[in-house]
Structure formats: structure tokens, C-alpha cells
Amino acid sequence: MAKIVLIQGSLNPNSKTAIIVDETVQVLNQKDIEHKLIDLRNLQLQFCDGRKLEQYNEDLQNAYKLMEQAEGYIVAMPVYCYSVPGPLKNFLDITCSAMEKKCAGIICNAGGVMSYLASSELMKILSYEVHVLSVQPTVYSYGEDFEEGKIKNPKVISKIHDMLNSLLQII
Ligand SMILES: Cc1cc2nc3c(=O)[nH]c(=O)nc-3n(C[C@H](O)[C@H](O)[C@H](O)COP(=O)(O)O)c2cc1C
Incomplete structure (x- = not known):
């Protein structure tokens, strides 16, 4: 089971x-913490239209099963229009029930320095829909x-460590 x-x-x-996610994976490897990566670029995504999970393709069903078994999550979002990008929101619309009442760390990558609060959109989705608490720092x-x-910014790497420590303390 992936922790x-x-x-x-x-x-x-x-x-x-994905560069930040790769760095996070390296830290998890160093700490010998069990993990699995779902990279949306490697999935055949389908639009959420309210059908049952069994009616989505194998990629989405497998992702759901993996998520169901996890103890915690790290959700990494690029910022699009000050919010969660469509493909990630769509993926979560299909799969987020697998995350019910667990915890998540958030990675948020933007074009500019001012888009920090876009991550609160993701926190709201996770919190209201599936009672997933987000740890700090983002x-x-x-x-x-x-x-x-x-x-190139060491503060980003230090935040990865801080976020992981917070997440690991909870799960
Ligand atoms: C459609 C679109 C909307 C974007 N909106 C924002 C935005 O609101 N704020 C911001 O800082 N950057 C914005 N960006 C820039 C992206 O956040 C930036 O390119 C980031 O690197 C995307 O992450 P990625 O490289 O992992 O895809 C936008 C980019 C695109 C393509």
C-alpha cells in the first residue's frame, strides 16, 4: 500500500x-517513505459527466484504487486563471471521493509571484467536498x-521539507 x-x-x-514533484519524490525516496506518483500526463483522461466510476477507463479506475489505498496525498497544481486548472479539477471530480477524510500537502506552481492564493481554491475543493484537510506550508x-x-531557489526546497514533515506528522 502506498502511504x-x-x-x-x-x-x-x-x-x-512536475519539477517540484520530482524533487518531492527524491525527498520521499531519501526518507524511505512509500509513495506512488499519478502524473496526469501519463493518463488517458476522460471528462467527468457524472457516470459511475466503473464506466470510466482503466487509467482512471486504477488511479482511484491507488488513491483509495493511500494514507495521505500531495496534490500539485499549476495555476491557471488564479485557480485550479481544468484537467486537474476534472480528475478530482472523478476521483476525489477516494480521498475522503484524509490529509493533503499542496504544491502550487504559477507564472507570477502574486498567485499564491490560487492554492486556496484547491484547499476549498478538498475540504468542502471530501473533508480533506490541507497541511501547511503550501x-x-x-x-x-x-x-x-x-x-534555483533554496526556499522552495526547504518548503518541500516543511510540507512533508507536516504531512507525515498527521498521517
Ligand atoms: C491558461 C493559463 C492561465 C494561467 N493563469 C495564470 C495565473 O492566473 N496566474 C499566474 O501566476 N500564472 C498563470 N499562468 C502561468 C502558469 O501558472 C505557469 O506557466 C506555470 O509554470 C504552469 O505550470 P506548469 O509549467 O507545471 O504547466 C497561466 C498559464 C496558462 C497556460
């Missing part, structure tokens, strides 16, 4: 959100935190 399931929510092939990054496909 932590990470959900990488950008479909961009050159995603910066890991926030934006364009200037990266250089040549790597994280």
Missing part, C-alpha cells in the same frame, strides 16, 4: 510543477524559482 500518493496536475510536457513556486529546468 502517500502524489498527483501531478499539469499536462505541459515541460511542466515546472509549497509555492513561480517562474523565477527555476533555471535550466532546475529549482
